[in-house]
Amino acid sequence: MTRAEQKERTRRAIINAAFEQLSADKSFASLSLREVAREAGIAPTSFYRHFADMDELGLTLVDEGGLMLRQLMRQARQRLINNTSVIRTSVETFMEFIIRHSNVFRLLLRERSGTSAAFRSAVAREIQHFCAELADYLRKENKCPPELALIQAEAMVILVFHAGADALDASDEVRQKITVKTILQLRWLAAGSQHASI
Amino acid sequence: MTRAEQKERTRRAIINAAFEQLSADKSFASLSLREVAREAGIAPTSFYRHFADMDELGLTLVDEGGLMLRQLMRQARQRLINNTSVIRTSVETFMEFIIRHSNVFRLLLRERSGTSAAFRSAVAREIQHFCAELADYLRKENKCPPELALIQAEAMVILVFHAGADALDASDEVRQKITVKTILQLRWLAAGSQHASI
DNA sequence: ACTTTCAGCTTACAAATGTACGCCCAATCT
């Protein structure tokens, strides 16, 4: 095995260990370097061969999380081809994401308002992408004026994100109700912005 | 000075010390018992004379923060008497609150998605109050069906909360833009729910 | 007047953490 391969392998081990340890009761801030190293199966000091400190690791996690989110969006758009309602499909896809990758979503959710400015802006950037692409869609579909489309998209993303946060701790049944509720809220927003622009 | 008075006084010193240390870079979770005790001017072990552990202190802080929020709402309603727009007044009052008590707002914002289930539900309860009272207002004012009013209120509160989070780090100018944007979003919601119920 | 209560203190300790330093050895380079 080449040296670069091995290095990349332990780097992934560290990243995976960190994602693994994140949970409802454990935020990234409460993760210690030693803990991560232990889970990754390396000595504490070996950590520094890959990241300067925990912050650097954290930013990597946020980037990867954002990437997953964007992949989710593309997945949702693909589904749209054979389906009617944008809003319903998007919300349902999002809900599937937070079930499958709840730790990733929790990371984004928490660091969005966390103590590190770098983390906050990293998450903000990822969400920004999310909003921009949705706004693009709204412009084409509903012919909103450009700035209004972005404002509408932002509101929608906020509502979906919050719904996801609620759904994290909920049972399947409750999650279903949250989904329905969120769809309703998004439709109001869509209808309201249409109505107002006339 | 009576003994009970003195006890209450140091209890407040602890609470104030905790609020004092909260900031953009310092979450409650990153606060240590010793740190709080130091700031409050007592020995670390004396802390236990007032709270069983840091969690108990934290829940007290959340309760006090929620109380402040409800007081804010009453204040907003009082203003309404001499004013026309509910939405504008509410958003502006909220913005004033997060400027005056940014540490309190940050606490609620963070613990809403924090690592302690007890904290999360405590914050959720406070926000619930917020939503319920707004829903009440919407029912009377706009004659929405009861459940729809609550759903609308929840969406509005989420949007205002998020706007507050954004405004925390922003300049006066940017905060003004956020305010305008949020008002627009809330009006869309109001219009959309009216439109849909017809 | 005396006893009891109890907020606050000092001392003490075990556990965990970040990280500096230096060794080792296999992959890589010359």
Add this chain to the structure above:
DNA sequence: AGATTGGGCGTACATTTGTAAGCTGAAAGT
């Protein structure tokens, strides 16, 4: 083949943490 590089390790240390145990003195109770 020999020299170099660099990922991984063990040891070590200073800090910080939560909290247990026991003392003190003044307020409150009798």
